[in-house]
Each structure stands twice: as structure tokens, then as C-alpha cells.
Amino acid sequence: MAGGAGAVLGAALNGDRRALLAPQRAAAHDVTPAVTDRPIQSVSIEAGCISCKLCQDIAPQVFLVADDADCVVRPEARHHFVRLREDIEQAARDCPVEVIKVEHARAKAT
Numbered sequence: 001m002a003g004g005a006g007a008v009l010g011a012a013l014n015g016d017r018r019a020l021l022a023p024q025r026a027a028a029h030d031v032t033p034a035v036t037d038r039p040i041q042s043v044s045i046e047a048g049c050i051s052c053k054l055c056q057d058i059a060p061q062v063f064l065v066a067d068d069a070d071c072v073v074r075p076e077a078r079h080h081f082v083r084l085r086e087d088i089e090q091a092a093r094d095c096p097v098e099v100i101k102v103e104h105a106r107a108k109a110t
């Protein structure tokens with residue numbers, strides 16, 4: 001989403017998105033337990049990004065948000081899935097429109 005209400009909200013958030021979203025992020029950390037210990041297998045962005053750049057602020061090695069464009073996952077992001085796992089999961093939790101999808105490896109059958 002590069003225009004319309006999304007663009008307006010994105011522009012507003014670009015002013016000081018970390019400060020604006022800090023309470024939401026803190027609340028998410030308080031109530032969101034770790035879903036799994038399994039490693040990240042893939043990260044993707046669904047339709048509806050408002051280009052606020054919050055994810056890029058959190059994990060710039062993984063997320064790229066060009067001006068007035070939707071977020072994309074960098075091609076080389078996979079190399080950072082282990083080291084930046086917490087940041088990636090935080091970005092997914094904190095995305096204001098919840099379009100960051102993180103898939104984890106399946107548990108081994110016992």
C-alpha cells in the first residue's frame with residue numbers, strides 16, 4: 001500500500017515511529033510469550049504494508065522499506081535468521097498492520 005490512508009499513516013509514523021509505537025511494543029513484550037524455540041525458516045510480507053519502516057529500524061539486515069514502497073525481505077536475509085531471531089520476531093509482533101509472517105521449522109517427529 002503506497003497511497004491513500006496507508007501512506008498518510010505511514011508518513012505520520014515516519015516522524016517518530018519508535019516513540020509512537022513504544023507503548024504498543026512494550027505491551028506486546030509483556031503479554032506475548034515465545035511461540036516456539038524452533039528456528040526461523042522463512043520471513044515474508046503480506047499485502048497491506050503501510051511503509052512505516054518500523055521493521056527496518058528493528059532489523060535493517062532483514063527488512064528493506066524504500067521511500068513510498070512496501071516493505072520487502074532482503075534477498076540475503078536468510079543469513080541473519082539465527083543471529084537476529086529475536087529482532088525479526090519483535091518486528092513481526094510490533095508491525096502495526098501485522099503483515100510480517102514468520103515461519104518456523106517444523107518440529108521433528110519423535
Ligand code: SF4
Binds near residue numbers: 054
Ligand atoms: S511490514 Fe509492517 S513494520 Fe514493516 S514497514 Fe510495513 S507496516 Fe511497517
